[in-house]
Amino acid sequence: MKIRxxxxxxxxxxxxxxxxxxxxxxxxxxxxxxxxxxxxxxxAREAGIEHFIFVTGRNKGVIEDHFDRVFxxxxxxxxxxxxxxxxxxxxxxxxAGAMSFTRQQAPLGLGQxxxxxxxxxxxxxxxxxxxxxxxRRRRAVRRGAAGRTxxxxxxxx
Numbered sequence: 001m002k003i004r005x006x007x008x009x010x011x012x013x014x015x016x017x018x019x020x021x022x023x024x025x026x027x028x029x030x031x032x033x034x035x036x037x038x039x040x041x042x043x044a045r046e047a048g049i050e051h052f053i054f055v056t057g058r059n060k061g062v063i064e065d066h067f068d069r070v071f072x073x074x075x076x077x078x079x080x081x082x083x084x085x086x087x088x089x090x091x092x093x094x095x096a097g098a099m100s101f102t103r104q105q106a107p108l109g110l111g112q113x114x115x116x117x118x119x120x121x122x123x124x125x126x127x128x129x130x131x132x133x134x135x136r137r138r139r140a141v142r143r144g145a146a147g148r149t150x151x152x153x154x155x156x157x
Contacts, residue, residue: 004050011057011104025060053100064101067094
């Protein structure tokens, strides 16, 4: 059976990269030209994932905002004739209903049952993957230090 849903446990406090994460979630830290979470979602999409389930926490609303449409931005770009920027936004925009977000009330850590069992109906009973963006960040930062561009990150193994 093919895995089509993935759970992204992104509710952590980001203490390993303080003070950068004091005001911004670590998943939104930019690597070259996109936030880390965008690279992770792109990689999961290339692997065949169709539904992305994010387990978020306090101060992580910006992750949900990143994957949402901003009509004012779209209208401004269109009015100014910025087609290249519009294409980039359209390329990264998920399909309607492809993403779900649930909020974890307390930082419970990884490896606990809660991260594998989001709210009823979100991912049960079918097989699903758990994607940990932390590992992706380490690879991206290592490769970024070697002088790679953002376009090359999308094809990382």
